[in-house]
Structures are given as structure tokens and as C-alpha cells.
Amino acid sequence: xxxxxxxxxxxxxxxxFLAEPPFQGRLPVFVxxxxxxxxxxxxxxxxxxxxxxxxxxxxxxxWRLAGVRAVRRWLADGDxxxxxxxxxxx
Numbered sequence: 001x002x003x004x005x006x007x008x009x010x011x012x013x014x015x016x017f018l019a020e021p022p023f024q025g026r027l028p029v030f031v032x033x034x035x036x037x038x039x040x041x042x043x044x045x046x047x048x049x050x051x052x053x054x055x056x057x058x059x060x061x062x063w064r065l066a067g068v069r070a071v072r073r074w075l076a077d078g079d080x081x082x083x084x085x086x087x088x089x090x
Contacts, residue, residue: 012039014040018047028049030049035057042060054066
């Protein structure tokens, strides 16, 4: 269960964080696994960041990883490659 204040979602929260120091001017990265993460994926995409859906299901995230183990591997690599294909970023 997730509790959110009225009138806000994860996408709006990301935009607020990125408007203030020390996050201002940074590239957002968001990894999520459920429908409540979709507004965050949209916000991160609009800001040119990295949005990663974990697991199955429809999504607006740019990339997808199979599960937690794959997320850990992607984060440990830390080279900015596409988590699904291993290709260099555009």
C-alpha cells in the first residue's frame, strides 16, 4: 500500500525535487515496478532521464528489466548502457 498526499503523484514529486538544489540540473533515474510508477516514468522521460520498468506489464518506461537481480546488475555496471540490450546510449 502507498499513501500519497492529495493532488500529487510520483511524477510531480520528481519535478519538484529536480527544481531545487542539489538536484537542479541533474539527470533523473527512476526504477519502478507498478502502475503507480507510470507518472514518474512520464516525468523522467520528459526530462531526458532513464526510466526503467521492473517486471511485466504495460509501461511508458523507456527500458525494462526482468527483476531485482537484473536491477542490481545494471546499477553495479554503472556505465549508462541500455539495461535491456546493453547498447551504448544514443
